[in-house]
Amino acid sequence: MKAEYLPTEIESKWQKKWEEAKLFEVDLKKAKDPYYCLVMFPYPSGSRLHVGHWFQYSIPDSFTRFKRMQGKDVFHPIGFDAFGLPAENNAIKKGKHPHDSTKENVDYMIEQYKRMGCTYDWSKILKTSEPEYYKWTQWLFLQMFKNGLAYRKEGNVNYCPDCKTVLANEQVWDGKCERCETEVVQKPLTQWFWKITDYSDQLLKGLEEIDWPEKTKIMQRNWIGRKTGIVFKEKVKDLEFDIEVFDTVPQTFMAQTFTIIAPEHPLVAKLVEGTKYEKEVMEFSNRVAAKKASGNFDIENEMEGIFTGRYIDNPFGTGDLPIWVASFVVADYGTGIVNCSAHDERDFAFAKKYDIPLKTVMVPDDKEEAEKVRNLDYCYYKADEGILDTPEEVKGMKWKDAYDPIVKYIKKNKLGDMGVNYRIRDWLISRQRYWGAPIPIVYDPDGKPHPIPEEHLPWELPTDVEFKPKGKSPIANSKELKERTEKIFGKGWTPEVDTMDTFVCSSFYQFRFLAEGNQKEFIPKDIEKKWMPVDFYIGGPEHACMHLIYARFIAMALKDFGLVTNGEPFKKLLHQGLITNKGAKMSKSKGNVVSPDEFVEKYGSDVFRLYMMFMGPFTDGGDWSDTGIKGVDRFAKRTYSVLSEIVNKKGDQSSALIVGLNRTIKRVTEDIERLHFNTAISALMEFLNLIEKEGGCNTETAQIFVRLLSPLAPHLSEELWEVLGGKGFVIEQDWPKFDEKLIVTDTVTIAVQVNGKLRGNFEADTGVGKDDAIDQAKEVANVAKFLDGKKIKKEIYVEGKLVSFVV
RNA sequence: GCCGCUGUGGUGGAAUGGUAGACACGAGGGACUUAAAAUCCCUUGGCCAAUUACGGUCGUGCUGGUUCGAUUCCAGCCAGCGGCACCA
Numbered sequence: 092m093k094a095e096y097l098p099t100e101i102e103s104k105w106q107k108k109w110e111e112a113k114l115f116e117v118d119l120k121k122a123k124d125p126y127y128c129l130v131m132f133p134y135p136s137g138s139r140l141h142v143g144h145w146f147q148y149s150i151p152d153s154f155t156r157f158k159r160m161q162g163k164d165v166f167h168p169i170g171f172d173a174f175g176l177p178a179e180n181n182a183i184k185k186g187k188h189p190h191d192s193t194k195e196n197v198d199y200m201i202e203q204y205k206r207m208g209c210t211y212d213w214s215k216i217l218k219t220s221e222p223e224y225y226k227w228t229q230w231l232f233l234q235m236f237k238n239g240l241a242y243r244k245e246g247n248v249n250y251c252p253d254c255k256t257v258l259a260n261e262q263v264w265d266g267k268c269e270r271c272e273t274e275v276v277q278k279p280l281t282q283w284f285w286k287i288t289d290y291s292d293q294l295l296k297g298l299e300e301i302d303w304p305e306k307t308k309i310m311q312r313n314w315i316g317r318k319t320g321i322v323f324k325e326k327v328k329d330l331e332f333d334i335e336v337f338d339t340v341p342q343t344f345m346a347q348t349f350t351i352i353a354p355e356h357p358l359v360a361k362l363v364e365g366t367k368y369e370k371e372v373m374e375f376s377n378r379v380a381a382k383k384a385s386g387n388f389d390i391e392n393e394m395e396g397i398f399t400g401r402y403i404d405n406p407f408g409t410g411d412l413p414i415w416v417a418s419f420v421v422a423d424y425g426t427g428i429v430n431c432s433a434h435d436e437r438d439f440a441f442a443k444k445y446d447i448p449l450k451t452v453m454v455p456d457d458k459e460e461a462e463k464v465r466n467l468d469y470c471y472y473k474a475d476e477g478i479l480d481t482p483e484e485v486k487g488m489k490w491k492d493a494y495d496p497i498v499k500y501i502k503k504n505k506l507g508d509m510g511v512n513y514r515i516r517d518w519l520i521s522r523q524r525y526w527g528a529p530i531p532i533v534y535d536p537d538g539k540p541h542p543i544p545e546e547h548l549p550w551e552l553p554t555d556v557e558f559k560p561k562g563k564s565p566i567a568n569s570k571e572l573k574e575r576t577e578k579i580f581g582k583g584w585t586p587e588v589d590t591m592d593t594f595v596c597s598s599f600y601q602f603r604f605l606a607e608g609n610q611k612e613f614i615p616k617d618i619e620k621k622w623m624p625v626d627f628y629i630g631g632p633e634h635a636c637m638h639l640i641y642a643r644f645i646a647m648a649l650k651d652f653g654l655v656t657n658g659e660p661f662k663k664l665l666h667q668g669l670i671t672n673k674g675a676k677m678s679k680s681k682g683n684v685v686s687p688d689e690f691v692e693k694y695g696s697d698v699f700r701l702y703m704m705f706m707g708p709f710t711d712g713g714d715w716s717d718t719g720i721k722g723v724d725r726f727a728k729r730t731y732s733v734l735s736e737i738v739n740k741k742g743d744q745s746s747a748l749i750v751g752l753n754r755t756i757k758r759v760t761e762d763i764e765r766l767h768f769n770t771a772i773s774a775l776m777e778f779l780n781l782i783e784k785e786g787g788c789n790t791e792t793a794q795i796f797v798r799l800l801s802p803l804a805p806h807l808s809e810e811l812w813e814v815l816g817g818k819g820f821v822i823e824q825d826w827p828k829f830d831e832k833l834i835v836t837d838t839v840t841i842a843v844q845v846n847g848k849l850r851g852n853f854e855a856d857t858g859v860g861k862d863d864a865i866d867q868a869k870e871v872a873n874v875a876k877f878l879d880g881k882k883i884k885k886e887i888y889v890e891g892k893l894v895s896f897v898v
Numbered sequence: 899g900c901c902g903c904u905g906u907g908g909u910g911g912a913a914u915g916g917u918a919g920a921c922a923c924g925a926g927g928g929a930c931u932u933a934a935a936a937u938c939c940c941u942u943g944g945c946c947a948a949u950u951a952c953g954g955u956c957g958u959g960c961u962g963g964u965u966c967g968a969u970u971c972c973a974g975c976c977a978g979c980g981g982c983a984c985c986a
């Protein structure tokens with residue numbers, strides 16, 4: 092009668108023992124070989140952990156178990172991104188206060204993580220909605236304010252009508268709200284911003300040093316969008332001011348015949364003030380600006396413009412350039428004013444529509460085509476082989492070679508100078524929602540903002556409010572907050588009533604895990620030096636231009652303030668793949684979320700974890716299907732029944748077993764190291780098959796097998812370790828080492844190819860020489876058939892693998 | 899439009915210049931069983947040949963190229979996914 096594998100019993104038994112032994116609590120000071128592994132913390136939004144969570148959290152957990160056995164002092168904490176919209180919306184739906192529903196959700200999730208068998212250090216858990224945490228969110232705001240990186244600005248901001256709050260640029264995806272997919276509109280408001288733009292170049296430069304997926308780096312580079320070009324300084328005719336225009340393609344600047352300005356641009360009014368054009372131009376500009384702000388502007392079909400009556404005063408000695416307002420000019424990129432020529436498709440189309448004169452300074456080499464371009468039959472632009480004819484200095488030069496000479500010409504003639512522009516905008520951190528960290532600012536009776544002194548932190552979120560979103564900050568109605576402000580600061584003083592974007596909360600949590608609840612210091616310096624940056628960070632690719640850019644910015648700013656030493660928070664980053672259901676992302680609204688519970692119930696956590704890993708590479712994800720879970724279940728059951736019988740078995744083993752064991756150690760070690768858990772499991776399956784084929788193994792081998800299995804199936808391995816008479820916990824054992832010499836077998840199979848086609852193989856002694864191998868290869872019957880009567884031109888030997896004949 | 903990633907049996911996937919399809923799932927056949935489940939054994943990319951089982955041939959999105967040899971490297975294309983986008 093074979094022993095029966097009872098996962099539920101085994102798993103709760105070992106989860107209890109791990110917790111009692113406080114196995115995963117790390118002494119941050121004493122640790123000798125720190126390894127900080129962090130998975131982006133979850134939102135407690137009321138949904139239970141689905142299979143995607145199991146994939147995201149259990150696999151890194153297995154990885155840290157592996158690192159732990161390799162002797163690293165692993166710090167693997169978990170926390171909850173508890174402030175913010177998902178938690179607040181969940182509370183509204185349940186009709187509970189966010190504080191209560193968040194607590195319930197967090198408690199439930201903790202139980203689920205424990206059920207998963209995760210090695211988290213539960214003594215250092217963080218919840219961003221606790222005053223002990225958001226004290227530091229507010230402290231961070233004060234540091235930013237003190238150092239001039241936090242400022243208030245009035246202007247058009249992104250507003251989500253459904254969430255009833257403003258959004259950062261990073262949270263607007265394809266014109267829609269990142270959370271609820273509602274069309275975002277522009278709204279004029281005074282809001283707090285953080286100057287991430289001061290760090291554009293540092294954010295770019297830092298990317299060179301970190302071990303991140305190239306894809307993510309490219310996304311961040313595109314988001315920052317640094318572009319160099321020429322800034323032309325030009326005089327407006329008959330008016331007292333100059334304007335600047337930005338041009339990244341200056342080679343054809345001599346063809347510029349008109350200038351366009353964005354309808355929202357403040358200079359529009361100044362250009363037309365007191366002229367006969369004023370009424371019409373301002374009406375046009377206001378109408379188009381409003382349409383653009385509402386989000387209803389059709390960029391494809393609504394190319395509109397109006398002449399302002401003004402001119403740029405003969406900037407290049409080729410005449411004045413009429414200034415037009417054009418609907419498609421982006422107000423806050425470059426200077427919001429653009430010089431136009433026939434060598435730009437859109438400018439060309441605009442000029443044709445409004446009969447604005449054009450001229451060409453570049454033509455193709457082909458005579459006929461050149462004539463067409465000169466006739467303005469079509470737009471000829473950004474053509475590598477285009478030949479320039481003016482200015483004189485570049486005459487006859489190809490467009491692709493003309494950039495530097497043109498820049499030199501422009502600088503020499505003092506027409507303009509090199510300039511840089513960025514796509515990235517400052518980070519809007521104000522939110523008109525209840526469930527967030529209050530911005531630690533008060534206003535004096537004149538409305539001037541003042542930071543709340545640190546001694547008053549945490550500046551607590553009031554509870555005497557109706558927290559449902561109405562478009563105005565809910566805490567504005569708190570009596571308690573008003574009284575608190577006046578009591579501390581004086582009569583007539585008022586509190587800031589917006590809360591902070593949750594991405595602020597999550598931009599520094601990697602430091603606060605290391606502070607272990609310290610309320611006096613943000614992070615002890617020696618601990619920060621020792622543990623930061625995070626060695627290995629894991630999370631979804633959707634954060635490439637949100638959390639991952641904010642967290643880098645904050646770390647860089649804190650470094651400049653002298654508060655931390657590492658400006659790059661995450662040394663190595665990896666994105667887990669997405670688990671989809673029938674090709675679609677799992678979401679509550681689609682109702683296609685797959686719960687792991689019934690599988691965990693039936694097969695146990697270990698089998699479910701194994702299955703997650705066996706599905707494929709961690710970075711790939713995949714479409715959910717439960718076909719195949721039986722395979723790993725059989726493997727777990729067989730492992731248990733086969734190995735639990737190998738108690739106290741001593742003695743020599745067959746060379747096949749010895750070689751197999753050493754190869755398995757090598758494969759599993761290398762596969763886990765490169766996060767190929769699927770092939771690590773395959774290697775163990777193959778070795779188990781071999782053990783069965785060989786009629787068993789000795790206890791030492793069985794124990795090594797269990798150690799190799801333990802990161803992947805932690806509970807089962809603890810149980811087997813105990814059955815096999817191992818001391819202590821298997822997770823505390825050393826990772827097995829293999830003997831390079833024992834991987835080699837006595838003979839090898841060598842394949843033989845003739846003209847690149849496989850024609851046979853033969854057994855040879857390991858280390859057989861080239862000549863010997865070739866002689867033996869010729870003897871192989873089927874090979875001889877193909878060599879018969881032919882002349883061998885070339886003989887190739889790949890050691891221990893292959894012989895190839897060319898005939 | 900620009901940038902990036904991906905494309906392998908019925909399915910998940912393995913192999914990053916050297917025997918394509920490891921390891922599994924599923925399917926088919928068999929053993930055990932009154933029966934079913936579970937378990938065990940055999941077969942399993944297509945086609946041709948063979949069943950005393952020798953072998954051959956095609957095959958990793960498509961078309962070419964480099965190489966003795968390409969899923970792997972190069973060029974062009976197609977499809978899917980992701981990011982950016984009237985950004986001057």
